[in-house]
Amino acid sequence: MLALQPPSSQRKLTPNLLPCSIKHNGPVPIHPRYWSPTKPSGVTKTSTSYLRGRLLRGRHVALPAGYTGVVLQNSSATLPSAKADGNGGLTCAGAGVSMVDRLRAMEGEGVEDEEDEDGEGPELEEVMAVKLLEEKGRFEEVVVWGHEAVVEADDEFVRGVEEWVGFAQAMHEYSTASEMAVKEAA
Template sequence: MLAIQSTSAKKCTPNLLPARLNHNGPVNDTAHYWKPEVDDKGTPHAYFRGRHLHGTPLALPCTHTGAVLQITDKNLPQTRNQPVDDDDEEDDQETVEVKVAEQIGEFEEVVVWGHGGQVEEGQDIFIRGMREWMGFAEAMHGEDEDEGGEGEKKAS
């Protein structure tokens, strides 16, 4: 499990590129390698390693905030899970290790990049996945529509 520790996070825009890079570390001169521009129609364009990419911005709903996290080696103090069944004894409880993840950035949109034109929302797995995840998160954490507290939606 993870616990998020908020710090002064800076605004950023994550970019999903259609490429695999065999580098895991900082790049000294990012402006030399990555210079996205926006055309007259508002479409982002960039050249990466000689290939022309077209960007599709995907805005998060105003009810959501994106976070860039860095998992640390820090742990929260140990806690114990509550028993799932009434038959479980206290000796059978497991300890849960909770790692601390520091929030180093936050965002309101993601840009998905593709070759040869803008990415189609119905065809791209990243866009479809994000839309489905946001819908699932709203269904799990949203407020019930009916006031009766029954937990079921009424048929009209």
């Protein structure tokens, strides 16, 4: 299981998708001499920058309404062990709230226990490790950069941000019978 650790301070970030491959994963001290994009301008919200002497043009792509991006970092920290609570659920030591109750609240419905091969329910006495992910910052938009020209609206990364989130939401959304009848009538 994973849990999010709230940040010690709120940082607003802007992820940049560059049209190149960089074989490094992690923080880099950036000097303004090497990376200083212009502020977004115009109705299209574009920026300009240079990377190693090459002109880059960036399109600012806002996340869909109601969504916020989060930058997370894996940590070696874990929450206290989760153990059986005696009521068929798991409780994180010291939390006082059953994990099953939290899952039910998130799902909006009951959680069914699955039987294992011996016909009995899952072993609730097993200890579950809950790994912490540390929140490093949040973002409301992503900048997609192109070589010498602003990337088009049909770029795979632009479409991914603009279309995929809405598609995923529609796919996981459920409607009542009356809502479906109204949609079919339209």
